[in-house]
Amino acid sequence: MVFLNSNFFVKPGSWLGLVGGGQLGRMFCHSAQNLGYKVVVLDPSDISPAVSVADLHIKSSYDDKNGLERLSSICKSVTIEFENIPFSSLEFLSKRNVLTPTASSVAIAQNRIFEKNFISSLNVDVAPYKVIVNKTDCDLIDHDFFPGILKVAKLGYDGKGQVTVREKKELKDKFVFLGEVPCVLEKFLSLDREISVVVARNLDGDCVVFPPAINFHECGILSSSVVTRSNHEIYDNTCFSEVCSIAKKIAESLNYYGVLCVEFFVVDNNIIVNEIAPRPHNSGHYSMDACFTSQFEQQVRIMSGLPLGNTELLSSSIMINLLGDVWFGSDGNLIEPDWRKLLSISGLKLHLYGKEEARRSRKMGHVTLLGNDIYDLDEKAYDLSLILGINYTKISKV
CATH class of the missing domain: 3.40.50.20 (Rossmann fold)
Incomplete structure (x- = not known):
């Protein structure tokens, strides 16, 4: 290289x-x-x-x-x-x-099997898992490992390439459904919350982290991310310090250069790494409006040999994904979202991605709500969900 x-x-x-x-x-x-x-x-x-x-x-x-x-x-x-x-x-x-990032570090992140083995080698917890490469492997897994989630080892994203397996008797059929390619079966866990951390590491090995985001999903796709400067019941400073340390450890151990996202599960106050993404991440989009330096500017700075930027949070924020479903009415016909009503919400920033065709579950854009009071942002996010006809999990009810 x-x-x-x-x-x-x-x-x-x-x-x-x-x-x-x-x-x-x-x-x-x-x-x-x-x-x-x-x-x-x-x-x-x-x-x-x-x-x-x-x-x-x-x-x-x-x-x-x-x-x-x-x-x-x-x-x-x-x-x-x-x-x-x-x-x-x-x-x-x-x-x-x-x-x-380098080819060697991307190769690990491209393959769930390599990724889990690598993270485990650092004495960092991952969800219990089994590797499945053929039908015979399906027979070797105990009944008490279920329910679980079967995921293809490569090329899966946004809920694609994965299926729920409730009982062992379903496993072979689900494996065949996914094309009999190498897979990882993860034991289903009851989560307290999901957290992600975006790390930026430059060519000198200097490393900074963005404030952790608490994430909520719908049908396997990220629906919203919450980052706040103020205290809230779903925030745990001890937990946040630990996930940031683990994220930096993973980046340094990978000899990683660039922007990396590490996704975590919190289960009974235990921190578990879910997966890593060797690039900017959907859950880090809040940084475009709420931080001194966005995750994308960090990506530019690193590959250009510029100093790392300041990751300090300027404002609390709630980022909400706009999927193609927003463009469909209850009758299934295409409609144009009410942008004027949406943009009448104070503190709202709209980002559309310029995609020509809206399709269900396709990421078409996102909005970021900014302000000092996270509960006020929570109410605005709920109002937004009513305008767009989407589900929103109020953090005040978590």
Whole structure:
């Protein structure tokens, strides 16, 4: 790989490379352009969110050598928009460019089996799990391991590639349903809460963490994230200190450069790592409006050799995802959300991702509510949910 050191610097006005064209890439482009950089995006689509705002688009599959060579020739530094980039492509780029994160660290995060083994090797708890690579493995699992969640080892995200298994007799059929690819079966846990921590680690090994977010999900997809400067019953300072320490330990042990998200379960006051994502994360979107430095600006700073930014929280916030379901009425017909009514809520920031087609469960954008009083934000979030016709879990009832 290209040697990384503290003297590496890409000056503003230069090109930065990005592999992947989704909404995380779009927000990366905005941050890079704010700092004066030009962004070249390699992506096979003509209409992806990042492509529509990038300075240059290389239309190419992620494993096309010609596309990768062109990307590599334009910029010194390259990053990724999502983790499921072919490893061969990451290796190709790492020999020619500064690649953040490195191919080796992404390879671990790409595979749930590798990931869980790695985290366990650090003496950090993960949810009880079994590896399943064939039907015979299904027979070896005890009945008392159920109910559980069967997840494909690679290429799963946002609730895709995973199914609930209530009893052992269902396991083989569910394994076949997922394509008989290597999987991880996780024992179902009754959670106190879910927390995520975004870490930024630069080329010198310096590391900062963003304030932890408490997350709520609907149908396996993140629905809202809460971060507050004030005390609240669902916050536990001891717990938060520990998850931040674990997140930094994972980043340092991976020899990770870039932005990394670590998701945690809290079960009976025990902290368990759920999974890691080697990129900015949905639960860190609050940082765009509520922090001095966003997770996307950190991504730019790290790959350019700039100093890490201040992660201090300026405001309490509640981030709510806008899924494609918001664009469908009760009769199933497409409708336009009432943006004027939505934006009449004070302290609300709207971020839409520029996707041309709304589909159910598809992430179309998010809103961030900002203010000093978390209970006031909670009420505003509930009002927002009524306007959009979505479910919202009030933190005042947690």
